Amino acid sequence: MTHPKDDIYATPLPELSRFRFDHTVVNVFPDMIKRSVPGYTTIISMIGDLAERYAQADSTCYDLGCSLGAATLAMRHRIRAANCTIVAVDNSQAMIERAQQVMQADSGEVPVRLLCNDLQAVDLQNASVVVLNFTLQFIALAERQAILEKIYRGLRPGGVLILSEKVAFEDAPHHELMIELHHNFKRTNGYSDLEIAQKRTALENVLIPETLEAHRKRLKAAGFASSDVWFQCFNFASLIAIKA
Ligand SMILES: C[S@@+](CC[C@H](N)C(=O)[O-])C[C@H]1O[C@@H](n2cnc3c(N)ncnc32)[C@H](O)[C@@H]1O
Numbered sequence: 658m659t660h661p662k663d664d665i666y667a668t669p670l671p672e673l674s675r676f677r678f679d680h681t682v683v684n685v686f687p688d689m690i691k692r693s694v695p696g697y698t699t700i701i702s703m704i705g706d707l708a709e710r711y712a713q714a715d716s717t718c719y720d721l722g723c724s725l726g727a728a729t730l731a732m733r734h735r736i737r738a739a740n741c742t743i744v745a746v747d748n749s750q751a752m753i754e755r756a757q758q759v760m761q762a763d764s765g766e767v768p769v770r771l772l773c774n775d776l777q778a779v780d781l782q783n784a785s786v787v788v789l790n791f792t793l794q795f796i797a798l799a800e801r802q803a804i805l806e807k808i809y810r811g812l813r814p815g816g817v818l819i820l821s822e823k824v825a826f827e828d829a830p831h832h833e834l835m836i837e838l839h840h841n842f843k844r845t846n847g848y849s850d851l852e853i854a855q856k857r858t859a860l861e862n863v864l865i866p867e868t869l870e871a872h873r874k875r876l877k878a879a880g881f882a883s884s885d886v887w888f889q890c891f892n893f894a895s896l897i898a899i900k901a
């Protein structure tokens with residue numbers, strides 16, 4: 658499958674609409690996310706490692722906000738436990754349609770079920786691995802706690818949640834520095850200042866980052882006794898939370 662270059666924000670757009678995961682984004686998504694999220698390829702690969710370690714026999718692994726299924730594929734190729742299924746969920750019809758093609762072209766043996774649905778409407782049961790890879794950041798703040806509680810309830814003891822997010826920092830100078838370093842990462846990857854600025858505006862009030870402290874507090878309140886960061890590059894981080 659070819660991966661066209663993301664040039665969505667390359668020319669001045671008279672009206673910047675809110676960022677949406679529509680057909681235009683789907684077409685360039687693999688290029689967009691690799692050039693926009695520091696460490697994305699490493700995180701995907703490590704989700705495979707973690708799935709190999711934590712997937713339990715006769716259980717379900719969930720990829721919530723799966724987009725084109727990069728984390729699903731990483732898990733599919735690393736799970737060794739017997740009789741596991743992966744359920745991959747996204748509420749963008751365009752993403753799920755393309756993800757179907759990606760799964761059909763893949764020869765992995767672990768069964769994958771793709772669902773076009775709001776992850777908040779999906780019942781989680783008998784889970785050993787749950788992935789929220791840059792998804793929770795797109796959900797309203799007031800709805801985030803209930804999602805983590807549902808995940809906690811749906812996990813088996815010893816199961817794991819992998820939560821990756823763009824994050825904010827309490828300390829204003831540090832926050833600004835991380836944003837500048839992230840923008841510099843994008844510039845190094847070929848995005849112009851115009852592209853960076855227009856995407857930033859389109860993501861305003863759509864992608865809502867929180868501090869790592871806020872995420873850990875929420876995970877604790879949901880029931881996770883243990884959670885901590887296992888990856889961070891600038892303002893992009895991934896946490897691991899284990900159900901005792
Ligand atoms: C940044 S992308 C996730 C990337 C993907 N997890 C990966 O590892 O490549 C965010 C995804 O979350 C999906 N999403 C946002 N809100 C959602 C919701 N309430 N229910 C299901 N999917 C959602 C979007 O459609 C989008 O595909």
Ligand SMILES: O=C(O)C(=O)C[C@]1(C(=O)O)C=C[C@@H](O)C=C1
Pocket residue numbers: 689690693694791823856857860864
């Ligand atoms: O913060 C940015 O500038 C981004 O482009 C980040 C981000 C993300 O973290 O999901 C936003 C939208 C796209 O899905 C790809 C990357």
